[in-house]
Amino acid sequence: VILILTKLYDYNLGSITESSLWRSTDYGTTYEKLNDKVGLKTILSYLYVCPTNKRKIMLLTDPEVESSLLISSDEGASYQKYRLNFYIHSLLFHPKQEDWILAYSQDQKV
Secondary structure, eight states, rough: EEEEEEEEEEEETTEEEEEEEEEETTTTTTOEOOOOHHTTTTTEEEEOOOOSTTTEEEEEEEEETOEEEEEEEETSSHHHHHHHHSEEEEEEOOOOOOOEEEETTTTTTO
């Protein structure tokens, strides 16, 4: 499976105005746009793949719009969305425990 996250940056606004998530299951010959599975108006910031389980994918939304984490356990075919009450700047998977992550918030807290 190949996953690609694309973002459209509006230089006049100085921010990302839309994103698209693409998935290929045929080595990149064709791609399916997954925006309807993550939310049509959702703006995605980052894509993370678990180092110990490549089927587990995490996506962060743009914290300027909403603060959410999307998790997939089936190589990005479907997602569960979790709203957060804090802003995550970046994620780091544990090197051995696939269900453990370290989240770094924008106010510089772990």
